[in-house]
Structure formats: structure tokens, C-alpha cells
Amino acid sequence: MAGDRLFAPHGANSGAGGMMAVGRLGRQRGVGMLAGLLWLAGCGQAQYPATPVLRMGLAQPVLDLDPRRGGDAASARVARLLYSRLIDLDATYQPRPAAADWQQLDTLHYRLTLRQPVPRFGDGSRLVAADVVATYRAVLDPAAASPLRAELGPLASVHATADGQIDFTLSQPDALFPGRLTLGILPARCAGSVSATPPCHYDGSGPFALETLTADRVRLRRRSDDLGLEFQVVPDPTVRVLKLLRGELDLLQNDLPPELLRELGRRPGVQVVRAAGSSYHYLGFNLADPVTGDLRVRQAVAHAIDREALVRYLLAGAAVPAGSVLPPGHYAAARLLPYEYDPALARRLLAEAGLNSPRLVYKTSTDPVRIRIATALQAQLAAAGIRVQVQSHEWGSFFGDVRAGRFQLYSLAWVGIRQPDALRHIFHSGSLPPGGANRGRFANPAVDALLDAAARTSGERQAALYRQAQITVHEALPYVPLWYEDNVYVARAGVRGYMLRPDGAYDALEFTEPPHARDSD
Structure with missing residues (x-):
């Protein structure tokens, strides 16, 4: 990306x-x-x-097909072809049965029953409850430090109750829980150890x-x-x-x-x-950095970017300017006013921050399209008095730097975002890597409170809380939204x-x- x-x-x-x-x-x-x-x-x-x-x-290369670890978009897309999932999400972002049906026993307990005929692994063995339990417990294990742990929300434990039946117990109610059960299932013989070597943990059904x-x-x-x-x-x-x-x-x-x-x-x-696509392209900041950690600098960058020109000239119009991580048409997406293209305002904000022509390092991959985008952004920011050094690295090194927080600016895209609590995975202060995807070290008590409250409710009240969280994130500006690319x-x-x-x-x-x-x- x-x-x-x-x-x-x-x-x-x-x-x-x-x-x-x-x-x-x-x-x-x-x-x-x-x-x-x-x-x-x-x-x-x-x-x-x-x-x-x-x-x-x-x-881009496929870096890791292990469903317990997640990772880059290319790996995730290929991995979907290898593994069965209990639940999947339909075009309206609602959960539907895949390898299992579910029922809610009470506010804290869900029972999943494997559907017939059950899938089979590469060695011919049937997918059974023990495989599901081992896979989910591997992600829950703190020692594994799986970046997918946050996506399981308040899941506390997983137990097999009968042949083909699995009970999931939560620590608190979670109306979105069925939609979280999209993890690819490994055979139990492989799922128990994150250090298992190929081909074991690439054996799917x-x-x-x-x-x-x-x-x-x-x-x-x-x-x-x-x-x-x-x-x-x-x-x-x-x-x-x-x-x-x-x-x-x-x-x-x-x-x-x-x-x-x-x-x-x-x-x-x-x-x-x-x-039309739902992949959300953005420019990310490191808020732990003394320069990009200043809101006025982030606002100056946002006002220095002419997104409409980028879409028109760089992408031939094959994109829609973005406002939020949640894709267009999502029931919980907020309607956000874009940061207006205003280089003069960008210069005033830099002056207020006491910075004269600051220099920022922008990291991206070696993909020619991404380098072209970086070069165009470099030119736009220069017109507002912000000097940008573009550093391109092969994909593994680039993505490793992003996950480790070794950047000031970077650009990437979120693909496949469907559940609104992805906002928690990306922006909550408790979602720092490796347990989450808050790569810019964003910490905002108001956002945390809204996301925590949303996790405790459901329906329209929950959607409203997620919308308010998006508005607050947009004002705090850990990301500059760019576009949804076709x-x-x-x-x-x-x-x-x-x-x-x-x-x-x-x-x-x-x-x-x-x-x-x-x-x-």
C-alpha cells in the first residue's frame, strides 16, 4: 500500500x-x-x-500467512483463501454463518456449532471444536503478543462443550461479538505454538x-x-x-x-x-515525535494537501476523498468536513508553533505508485513551507518501521475495515503495537472514553458513540484522511x-x- x-x-x-x-x-x-x-x-x-x-x-510480497498474527494486506488476502472462518461479514457489514452457526445464551455467553459438512484440513482430518479452541486461545495468550488480540474485544475464554460445539465467554457484554469470529482456523496440532514452523501452521481447511x-x-x-x-x-x-x-x-x-x-x-x-473500493488511504503521524506530536504541525500538513488535485491528476479520478477509516455507506460512519486546502493557513500554523520551514521524514514503500504519491505530497507540502525527505524501503523493512514507530510521516491504506470497533484497534491508547495497530502512539482520553462506552452498548447508541469518536479523532488528527481508492x-x-x-x-x-x-x- x-x-x-x-x-x-x-x-x-x-x-x-x-x-x-x-x-x-x-x-x-x-x-x-x-x-x-x-x-x-x-x-x-x-x-x-x-x-x-x-x-x-x-x-508486494506475502510476508506471513499465519492467521494468528495478521499483517499486511497482501498476506491477509491470500490467507483468506487458505483457512475456514466460523463467521464472515456480508456486504452490509453484518455477520453471517460461515463454518458455524451461533446462538447467544446470555449477555456474556455465545455458543458456536460447526455446520455440516465440516471442512477438512490438508491431511484429510475434519475441522473440530478442539481446532477452534486452540486457534482462539493462541491469540488470547498474552505471551503470544498477537496483534489480533484487540480485535477479539472482551473475549475471556473459549471451551469445547461437545463434539462440534464451542462456547465463548466474555468479560463484558459486546453486541458486535459474532462479527469478531472471523479468524482463520488452524489445526490444534499447529495452533498451540506461535513458534510452529511451516508447513504446519499453513495447513488450513x-x-x-x-x-x-x-x-x-x-x-x-x-x-x-x-x-x-x-x-x-x-x-x-x-x-x-x-x-x-x-x-x-x-x-x-x-x-x-x-x-x-x-x-x-x-x-x-x-x-x-x-x-468502487473501501480501502482507506491516509497519511499517518508519529505523535511521540517532538515535531509531528504538535497538533499545529499536523494541522499545517493537513491544510497543505490538495486532495482533489491528487485524485484528479495522480489517480485519474479513480478515488473518492476520504473522511474516516470506516468505508462509505457504513452505518456508523461519521460525516466529516475535510481539512480545507489552504497553504497560507498552513504557514500561519507553523509560525504559531515556532517553526520556520520544518523538515520531516516521510517513509513509504518502493512501489512506484506509492513513490509517486509521496513525491506529489512532498511538492504540495514544500509550497506551504514544509520540507519533506522521502525515504522508500522495500516492503518488509518499511512495514517493520511503521509497526515499531520508527517514522515521522508514513502513508498506508486500511483494507477490509467492516466492524466499527476497528476504531478501537487503531486509535485507543491501549492498542499500541504489538497488541494493536495504534502505530502513531495516539493517546486521547476523550477518544478512549467514547470507544470504551461504545463497547458497553449496542444499536444506534453505539453507532452514535463511534461517530463522535471519529469526529474527535479527526480534530486531534493522528491521520490525514486521503481517499478511498477504486x-x-x-x-x-x-x-x-x-x-x-x-x-x-x-x-x-x-x-x-x-x-x-x-x-x-
Whole structure:
């Protein structure tokens, strides 16, 4: 979650037209060169594998498929294909049965019953209550320091009461609890030790089985028909597209610059499909830092960013300016007024803070799209008197720095946020890493009180508390909201059955057919 094009924000005064003209000239030359490369790639013979396989290109590596630890978006999306879940969430963010049905015995007790037929693990054994208990207890164990612990809310204990029955006991009432039971289930023989080594803790009972996992390639096998599914890590977007056109990849999703998508949309034999997305892109601050810990500095940064220009010129309009972590249309999302683009106000705020042209370090990944965004933000902030040094690191190092708090500024995206208490996981002072995702060390008693109160109630009162928490967070500004980016996939003409989800999940791969399957009809 991120080359370059000269960028000038709309609304700039003298020189803006000239800068945009130069930018257009650079884009025209770049697109011309790109078109030539794509034409040459298209001249090659399409490459089909000897055995049935669907190949998808990824911009980022898959770092950890262990469902007890969670992690980056690429890992989470692939992991969903490997493991069964007790409960899932539907398109309206409401819980629905997956591998189990549930009933509420009283305010503190829930009983889950595994549905028939129960899924089977890779060794043929059935998923049983002991597997569920071992997986959830591993996350509850303080010694494991799982970052997913906070997502289980007030869950206190888990016990198997009968074959296929599991009781969950809470420390306090929690109206959202069924929707928390989305953890991928491991076999008990693997779940008990977080230090278990592969392939044990990658043995799931989902629609796919893991065959190989390396730094640049993940190979799965679809259980229903033995189709191979291969994820290839190709950080450079142009190289990913060239591989698709040469038949070395079949499917790409997101992380492609607008000029590539426009060029691909004009090519025969290539599908380009867009849909609204819920991934929330933001600029994060380290509040423990003496400079970015000053609210006036954070406000100056927010007023120095022209989000509409970024969406228009950098993303070709394929995004919607964001206000909150909760996605558009969520029942608990607050309507928030954006920070107005006002470089003059940004300068006044810096003067009030006693800072003259402060220097900030902004960390991002080596993904070219993210570097382009960082460069555009660097230019906008410079116009308001804020000097920014952009540091790009390979994904593992970058994400490790973010989790460890080694940053002043960084940009990332939250994907798949559905439950409103994700706000607690991200912004509560008790959710510092590794037990939570409050990476900027944000501590606000008013926000804590609102999130604590929301956890003790339900219905519209709960939704109202979450909305007020979002308003207070927005005023305290640990994040500058940027946008919700559209999802897009690019596929070769023979790919059938793939569908985009708002959260960007790859679930539709369970039913997707590779190009050669159509050719043999």
C-alpha cells in the first residue's frame, strides 16, 4: 500500500499552467514509450503453462500467512483463501454463518456449532471444536503478543462443550461479538505454538491449499479441481503489465498507474474492470515525535494537501476523498468536513508553533505508485513551507518501521475495515503495537472514553458513540484522511469468473477460470 510525473496542484497561482503543460508533455512522451513497450510485448506468443494454473501478479510480497498474527494486506488476502472462518461479514457489514452457526445464551455467553459438512484440513482430518479452541486461545495468550488480540474485544475464554460445539465467554457484554469470529482456523496440532514452523501452521481447511511459499512466489492448489493458483511478486507495475501481455501472468489487481490502465483499456484481448473500493488511504503521524506530536504541525500538513488535485491528476479520478477509516455507506460512519486546502493557513500554523520551514521524514514503500504519491505530497507540502525527505524501503523493512514507530510521516491504506470497533484497534491508547495497530502512539482520553462506552452498548447508541469518536479523532488528527481508492482488475480475455470486492479481497479466485480453460471449450 506506493515513473514519476511532474505535478502541480490545481488552484496554484502563477506558473501552474506552465508546470501542468510540462507535466502533460512528460506524460505524452512517457505514454508513447509505454505504448511501444506494450506493443512489443503483445507481439510475443502467449505463454500457457503445461498444467492448469491461474497466475496473478502482486506488487508486494506475502510476508506471513499465519492467521494468528495478521499483517499486511497482501498476506491477509491470500490467507483468506487458505483457512475456514466460523463467521464472515456480508456486504452490509453484518455477520453471517460461515463454518458455524451461533446462538447467544446470555449477555456474556455465545455458543458456536460447526455446520455440516465440516471442512477438512490438508491431511484429510475434519475441522473440530478442539481446532477452534486452540486457534482462539493462541491469540488470547498474552505471551503470544498477537496483534489480533484487540480485535477479539472482551473475549475471556473459549471451551469445547461437545463434539462440534464451542462456547465463548466474555468479560463484558459486546453486541458486535459474532462479527469478531472471523479468524482463520488452524489445526490444534499447529495452533498451540506461535513458534510452529511451516508447513504446519499453513495447513488450513479453506478452498485452497498451500504448496510453496517463497519471497517472490506463492503457489496454491484449489481443492475443488486441483487448479494451480500462483501469485508472483513483481514490484514494478510496467513489468507486471508486460508479463500479462506476454502471457506470463493472467490477472492483476490494483497498484497500477492511470496511464497504464488507459493504455490497457484500448488494447484488444484485455479486460479492464473498475468498481468502487473501501480501502482507506491516509497519511499517518508519529505523535511521540517532538515535531509531528504538535497538533499545529499536523494541522499545517493537513491544510497543505490538495486532495482533489491528487485524485484528479495522480489517480485519474479513480478515488473518492476520504473522511474516516470506516468505508462509505457504513452505518456508523461519521460525516466529516475535510481539512480545507489552504497553504497560507498552513504557514500561519507553523509560525504559531515556532517553526520556520520544518523538515520531516516521510517513509513509504518502493512501489512506484506509492513513490509517486509521496513525491506529489512532498511538492504540495514544500509550497506551504514544509520540507519533506522521502525515504522508500522495500516492503518488509518499511512495514517493520511503521509497526515499531520508527517514522515521522508514513502513508498506508486500511483494507477490509467492516466492524466499527476497528476504531478501537487503531486509535485507543491501549492498542499500541504489538497488541494493536495504534502505530502513531495516539493517546486521547476523550477518544478512549467514547470507544470504551461504545463497547458497553449496542444499536444506534453505539453507532452514535463511534461517530463522535471519529469526529474527535479527526480534530486531534493522528491521520490525514486521503481517499478511498477504486478497485480495478486487468485480465487476459480468457479469464472468467473473477469479481471485485469493495475490500479488495481475492475470494472470487475460488471460482475463477484461467485463459486456457476457455480455449479448450
